[in-house]
Amino acid sequence: MSGKAKSDKQARRIAKFIEPLRVEPGSRVDLAEDFDPRYKARMRKRDGAELLRTGVGLLAEYQAKLAAQDTYGVLLCLQAIDAGGKDGTIRHVMSGVNPQGVHVSSFKVPSAEELDHDYLWRYARRLPARGDIAIFNRSHYEEVLVVRVHPENLDRQRLPDGARGPDVWTRRYQEINDWERYLCDNGFRVVKVFLNLSEEEQRTRFLKRIDLPEKNWKFSAADLRERERWDDYQHAFSEMLSATSTPWAPWYVVPADRKWFARICAAAVLAHTLMEIDPRYPVVGKKARKELRVAKRLLESQAPEGAERDPYAAGHRD
Numbered sequence: 001m002s003g004k005a006k007s008d009k010q011a012r013r014i015a016k017f018i019e020p021l022r023v024e025p026g027s028r029v030d031l032a033e034d035f036d037p038r039y040k041a042r043m044r045k046r047d048g049a050e051l052l053r054t055g056v057g058l059l060a061e062y063q064a065k066l067a068a069q070d071t072y073g074v075l076l077c078l079q080a081i082d083a084g085g086k087d088g089t090i091r092h093v094m095s096g097v098n099p100q101g102v103h104v105s106s107f108k109v110p111s112a113e114e115l116d117h118d119y120l121w122r123y124a125r126r127l128p129a130r131g132d133i134a135i136f137n138r139s140h141y142e143e144v145l146v147v148r149v150h151p152e153n154l155d156r157q158r159l160p161d162g163a164r165g166p167d168v169w170t171r172r173y174q175e176i177n178d179w180e181r182y183l184c185d186n187g188f189r190v191v192k193v194f195l196n197l198s199e200e201e202q203r204t205r206f207l208k209r210i211d212l213p214e215k216n217w218k219f220s221a222a223d224l225r226e227r228e229r230w231d232d233y234q235h236a237f238s239e240m241l242s243a244t245s246t247p248w249a250p251w252y253v254v255p256a257d258r259k260w261f262a263r264i265c266a267a268a269v270l271a272h273t274l275m276e277i278d279p280r281y282p283v284v285g286k287k288a289r290k291e292l293r294v295a296k297r298l299l300e301s302q303a304p305e306g307a308e309r310d311p312y313a314a315g316h317r318d
């Protein structure tokens, strides 16, 4: 099989694999009904490890081309409930890529300076440059999640009266969709992954954080208070997924109860986007090729007595 046919086949396989995870734009999502946190596409963990390795290699290859082409940028947004596995997903999925081409930003409670600006300001400052992949560990979607579940966050944003009526969430969905559309039209693809964890698996992971001393730092009492709002979060997630999965930036709901499977899914979603972009190494033009030939002759003329004129070419001849 030719290289092209092989990569086309791989692209089709990945597209098929992630299809059940995509939120169809315009559809109404009921998270609990529509997505199973334990789904694993009948895959076995053993086979999963090999697949993740392939995926990580693929990402490295495409990221190198994305950087060389320097035309498109990619923004990967990761959202999840506490203990959903965002950090581990980033660590594993990006383990093969060149750190120079990837930037991770984590978004916490906004600072005073951030609150002094419009709500998308702090996210806009962390967008990728052309050729780069930016990862948002939490993202602008917190503005319709934690801010919605705890409206005192909205009070702190000091919006003018007219901007904070009951339609504020509908408006934010629209604004976010428009913002992502603008980014997409200008060469920046937005990839959105929601790690879907079950309530029982969250309980287990919290207990693990308490039971293992080296994990204690990850646990805070605030996490338990958030857990009490489970249903409110599930509602906010469902609303967000329904309103902001668009043809230009669809949501992918990744089953998160099994970490190994979640990582494969996240890698596949990102790989799918990169394959769609299909970045290429730039080919140098006629003039540049001529310059290369001149430079080659000059370097060859500098060979010391007895040395190969071009040691690289000599080493690759046999």
Ligand code: AMP
Pocket: 107, 108, 109, 110, 138, 142, 143, 146, 147, 153
């Ligand atoms: P962690 O990711 O565990 O370090 O926690 C970060 C905290 O910041 C979480 O409790 C989030 O809910 C909170 N957070 C993130 N973005 C916002 C936001 N825009 N407004 C209020 N709280 C936020």
Ligand code: MG
Pocket: 082, 218, 223
């Ligand atoms: Mg936390």
